[in-house]
Amino acid sequence: MAKNTFAQAAARDDLSVRQERALLVKVLPEGRVQHEDPLAELAELARSAGARVVDRAYQKRRSLDPATCVGKGKLEEIRQRVDANEIDVVIFDNDLSPSQIREIEKVVGRKVIDRSELILDIFATRARTAEARLQVELAQLEYTAPRLRGMWTHLERIAGAGGASGAGMVGGVGTRGPGESQIEIDRRLVGKRIAFLRQKIDAIQRRRVREVTARREFFQISLVGYTNAGKSTLMNALTGSAAPAADRLFMTLDTLTRKWGLGSGRDVLLSDTVGFIRDLPHHLVASFRATLEEAIHADLLLHVVDAANPDALKQIEAVRSVLCDLGVDELPALMLLNKIDALPDETQLTVLQARHPDAIPISAQTGKGLDVLTAAVDAHMRGLRREITLSIDAAAGKALSFLERFADIHERNYEDGRVVLRVSISPRALEHLHTIAADVRHIEPADE
Template identity: 55%
Template sequence: MEKFRQTLKVRKERAILVAANLSRSNGSDDLAELTALAESAGAIVADRFQQRIRTVNPSTYIGKGKALQLAQRVTRFKADVIVFDNDLSPAQIRELEKITETKVLDRSELILDIFATRARTKQAKLQVELAQLEYTYPRLTRMWSHLDTVAGAGGATAAGAVGGIGTRGPGEQQLEIDRRLVNKRIRDLKQELAGIDDRKLREIKGRHGLFKICLVGYTNAGKSTLLNALTDAGAFVEDRLFATLDTRTRKWSPEKGVEVLLSDTVGFVKKLPHQLVASFKATLEEAVNADLLLHVIDVANEDVLGQMESVKAVLKEIGCGHKPTLPVLNKIDAIKDIGSLEMLETVYPEAVSVSARSGLGLDALARKVTGFYRGGELVLRVSSRQSDGRIQSFLRAHGQILDEQYGDSSVIIEVRMGRNQLPELQRLKPDALEIVKH
């Protein structure tokens, strides 16, 4: 195993992709997404090996016979790495590498590698490093070089820089040293991230009184493009999986008198590794604390329904399963089968169809979001002192003035505004407040 697993990276390596599914599984192309993931990581896909199995082999996952077939393909296609669409145990990886004489990665390792190359901010790098170490910890073997290759996009870290001569106690095994050092690094990372997470959570909770909207969706569904189209945020956009990992929050005015906060989040995929969900807790906290989720859906993707279910599964896992959600059917200008779009619009009549790239449908999205923001409209009669500019400014900013009557020192304003803004108006304590019309 030491001979082949000097690194988890697959950039510029020739890869054979393997999907082994139980016979009861369905789906015509189980390798479509793994192909996109591998190419996104920089690998050259040399071959695709798709198998149906009755049971999972505890030794090799696919059985020794199929493993030998895989070894032949490695020779024929001159492959440098084998990537499984399944999560493998350390023993299965070790046995497969022994048979094929080639490095073997599973789906989670591949996703972790992609995240490592995409991380830009300190927080993202620490989150990825923690996820990698937590995934690698139970897979440690008696080897040393892996510690500086799984530590993240930033290169060697404390995990790989310590533990030279003089650190080993009498009779202590190399594996025990590895585990002790990785455990220490994991504790240090969690402590450092806890401080960043606390600041992030205070920042999120400090947005009290502002309507918060969070963009969620499958990776490459167009969330960053939509954020740019609505707010001129200048977020990085590229046609690849996990192009951005860092959350961006911008102010957005969907209509005059309406101001909300719009946040982007890391994209989801099916079978997102647990370690990433846990490590990106603070990033995903944007969705947890949002008043409304915009589920951005790539309607041009052939597996659109599967992607939607994957997003719903992750939202449920982080506690957002019952949060108000507005489906946004994106990329309608790229759709090939109009029947698929019509089906989605029938199943989700509340959805808004848009093209974030061309701007088509964004006005309808703004109106829909404004409806959520207002929560239904009320006509109010508000009495206050003329000198109380806060109340008058709030009414003009958040509602439509219907009538104004001035007395010697007071003013009575009739205004149409959203039901959701009523509590904030009440906190300003006007002299009198009457609901004229529901």
């Protein structure tokens, strides 16, 4: 059996929505005033998955209907609209339970998925590397495993029922316990696959930590932000790389790290990470934690905001929520108001700057403001440095070369086979210096 058979089985063969006509549905809290299109983001997600949005349906309720999310009357209206518009798939912006999906599909006669499933479908199509595919598979299985009963129809008791001929048995020798039903076998096999994937991803995470640690001599910066905020375009503009960039949600799943020359004679490492989104399923964040190691261990975060998006303020809060989940909300960060070239006027930018006065307006597309960004990063790095005097063995060429690259040398003297240097250096660089030179002495001002 192929190693991903269980994942394919558990993830619903009909999950993909590519080239399908879609009806979008959202239940809104009763009494809440909506100033923007409440289904705009779901429509963009559907478009990114390849679906064609044909119709939209809204309902205001005090609470979700436990059986069908929307209630019988609204569900009948949805059924009629499905038939009238030749809909292939109904996509709910609200999370649905397995029983709700089953009941809705009975009435509308079409495939029904929720927002989380749609995001998983997009992730599956965007995963380019083996590492990303492992993480997507784990996220899919952890989402679908509790829903197996709603997706499987072959629930007959099979152990012992097939007689000597073995009729109706599946799974082969060693896969079936006494009295197990097909659903129990499926759950057990999927559970084993999940455990295997977690082990593989844990190994990836440990390797990532080692890789990040090995680059400790460099100042490390991570781009974070809402999906489609322009992180990859900014990455390309700053480093000259060719990261995939397009007007699509979740274009980047694999972390890309490149050197960024600040123009002050120093290089930093810049990493592009997967974009965030509101209500991102927690299991998805956990599955991609290995990919997010660069953000977790960064010295500085660049929070990229799509300043032209009407929901920019809500997106800022969504990103902060995910950063909090990752435990990196206290890391130093610079906010970048990107896509200022796409603003119809200054109104939106004025509102954002009033809320976030230290944010830097930029356009990754045109290059406007990137000089200000570069200067701000350089100033941040310089602000971390402190002036100290060091004594190093004159034969420690590697250590002296390191100081030339990663510190400001103000004064240099030679005494008894040693070099005494007055330098400005960051705590990170000083820590790394001690790993490459065995005899680095700190000279206090009173000792000079």
